[in-house]
Amino acid sequence: MITFDNVSKSYGNAHLAVNAVSMEIAQGELFVLLGTSGSGKTTLLRMINRLEDPSSGTITVDGKSIMLQDPVELRRNIGYSVQGTRLFPHMTIGENIAITPSLLGWDNQRIINRVNLLLEMVGLDPHLYVHRYPSELSGGQNQRVGVARAIAADPPVILMDEPFGAIDPITRERLQDEFLSLQAQLKKTVVFVTHDIFEAFKLGDRIAILNEGVVQQVGTPEEISSIPASRFVLDFLGQNRILLLLQNRRVNELERDYDPVAPYSGIDSRYTLDAQDSLAAALDKFRSSHTRRLPVRSGNEVVGSLTVESVTNHLIPVDKLMEDAV
Ligand SMILES: Nc1ncnc2c1ncn2[C@@H]1O[C@H](COP(=O)(O)OP(=O)(O)OP(=O)(O)O)[C@@H](O)[C@H]1O
Ligand SMILES: [Mg+2]
Structure with a gap:
């Protein structure tokens, strides 16, 4: 479980990137952070694995404050797929995916099997892609490798920052479906960032809607589409709300x-x-x-x-x- 208790983050100017956020993310939950550009989604995510530290407030993972945990140890248990994934350009696709399993000392055959499985899962034929370099793949393909890399070592917690952002709607839909069926088996704790309303409502067990660093509402897709908690949420969903209601009922x-x-x-x-x-x-x-x-x-x-x-x-x-x- 991940908890935020009154967490704020300022990057040094008056404006708070994250403003007094309190919420709980349950074990095995696919939790979506939804909000417009600059609303604090990436900042919230990066604080979970200590790439940023909160200015105030407490974050816990499995009951322990993350400030009391060794950052390296913490990150070993948290997979992270970065917004606008940058793979290591001098390493092949296979080597990129294998980074964490190698660090953890997995044997070679286990790594090869895992890399092949993950490539298939993100829709890239291992025979065609495993030996290529990132510059020999399209932007969307790079992004899919980034997702595979984030979950390579099978961590209990996964942070995903707009993982399907640069992917066409058809491939995106397929990856969302595959991700959902994978999650149904694996039951990881996933924090998933998106600014796409339909992606959020399709994937999320629960969704947190953010505006200017403030959480406006946390709820299931059904709860949020039925009863928006504020004028902001109502306006944010706009006319899409009628479609979301129809999809959720x-x-x-x-x-x-x-x-x-x-x-x-x-x-x-x-x-x-x-x-x-x-x-x-x-x-x-x-x-x-x-x-x-x-x-x-x-x-x-x-x-x-x-x-x-x-x-x-x-x-x-x-x-x-x-x-x-x-
Ligand atoms: N390193 C930084 N230094 C100063 N300000 C920052 C830094 N990183 C983010 N910010 C500011 O904090 C706010 C929140 O940024 P954040 O990256 O969390 O937004 P986001 O919701 O992920 O947006 P997007 O959808 O565009 O990725 C923004 O106003 C941004 O300009
Ligand atoms: Mg972001």
Whole structure:
């Protein structure tokens, strides 16, 4: 577990890069720091492994203040993928990834296996890339190697600073999916920085929204999209909020609106709502089927039907709640 207790950081001028941050990041949690440029995300991350020291306040990792731990020892247990990854130019891709495992004294075969596995995981064919130099890879490929390097030694804590920043949307989506399924198995404690709202809401178990060094809200994607805690969060999400709500809510939340008599016999599975579908997926099925009512399936069973109006109506009480809260 990582805790921040009233942590502030000033780089020497009046302006605080991080301002009185208190929060807890649970073990095995994928925790996202989301905010605009200059909001203090990288500074927060760099304080966790003591690349910067707080001006005041306390950070603990596993219950121990990081100021009382040897920085080298601390960093050995924390993988860090740097914003705008810079690999060592005179080392091959394989050597770059192998840096920490080599320092830890892993035997050669274990290192080779690990490097190959990681390259495959980030979508780079080991045969093609392991012996190349960083200058022989594209910017996005360099960035993916940076991610592989950060997790090479299998550390319990991983810090990732905009790891998919310079990658096209299609590759990015694939890497996000792979990262999520990897995380589901490994359950690392991950602190993940992004300024991309959709990336944050897709990946985060919880998200902290930052503005000018101040944490505006910490919550699950569902909590933040349903009830933004401040005017700032509301404005920051803007019109994206409606999409986030649709992506974070499922058809089965509308169970009370199901019409029990499903007016369908032969069911076309393309145009059947699944109880687990997001409301965004549901609306897309209404759109592509050109109908206002579709059957709902739960497992193999048709449990009723739903109208497009019940989906849109579902969003109205949510907004009422939000206006009350802000
Ligand atoms: N070494 C430094 N010296 C002085 N000021 C700094 C230093 N590093 C960061 N800052 C300032 O601290 C604030 C927070 O910077 P930080 O890098 O944490 O932002 P960020 O949220 O990571 O932004 P970005 O999304 O652009 O990467 C900014 O105002 C920045 O100018
Ligand atoms: Mg940054």
